[in-house]
Amino acid sequence: MIQDIASKIYDNHYAEQLPELEDWLLVYHKGDVLCRFVDGRIFYPKVEEICQGKGDMVYLFSISGERFFLLKEELNEIPDGYTWKNSGVFRDAAPRYLGFAGITGQQLDDWYRLNRFCGRCGKPMVLDHIERMIRCEDCGNMVYPRINPGVIVAVTDGNRLLLTKYANRPGNVSYALVAGFTEIGETLEGTVRREVMEEVGLKVKNIQYYKSQPWSFSSTLLCGFYCEVDGSAQVKLDTEELAMAEWIEREEIPLEDDGISLTREMIHMFKTGKR
Secondary structure (H helix, E strand, O other), rough: OOOOOOOEEOOOOOOOOOOOOEEEEEEEEOOEEEEEEOOOEOOOOOOHHOOHHHOOOEEEEEOOOOOEEOOOOOOOOOOOOOOOEHHHHOOOOOOOOHHHHHHHHHHHHHHHOOOOOOOOOOOEEEEOOOOOHHHOOOOEEEEEEOOEEEEEEEEOOOOOEEEEEEEOOOOOOOEEEEEEEOOOOHHHHHHHHHHHHHOOOOOEEEEEEEEEEHHHHOOOOEEEEEEEEEEOOOOOOOOOEEEEEEEEEEHHHHHHHHHHHHHHHHHHHHHHHOO
């Protein structure tokens, strides 16, 4: 999956530090990232290439000793050879660890941008010096990075898997699984039951946790579950959420694992008889 970057090691421990000229600098603008490509490999600017290493920068994380910083101010001019690319570039970016760095950095950039002012009193927020947190010096409000928990659900009926397609996505031809965000006061297992009932009108049983995935494209921590239909397998489609949902025999599932998403890995696990 997109976070699988071995043998590289991701270290998100926050410690206030100053950038050096050879550190990576992640720069974003309206959802795009500043990057360049050399022989099909993605690269971001080094600190020394942007503002001669001067500017409002904050430490993000390191990957096997390579440090990544975020530029928190708008860039007036871009260095030669660089261009703006939308976040879709991270899905297939090589080397994979730089693609993972790019989308993870974008999640943090969004968080910083959305919390420049206090939601309690409206005063400017400032960076904390000890942990990854911003706070209001006036009222003491503290804000941590947002992570939205959600579920990916593989509903099975014997040798069949329930595949879906999202509604309101013109031209979408890709299959998916039932999915949704966890609500306040709800367990993950409760989310599984509710989302399956809401989207396809089915009761489920034998809910089993599979694995999780940080999905920075939507600031989500996805938790994958397999479960079995309980009772009738007649689908009652929520047409506001889904364009279709159908049972497909294991041997007829058309998708392969893309190496990126938890959804595709879970479909592939069922297809190959490993679940």
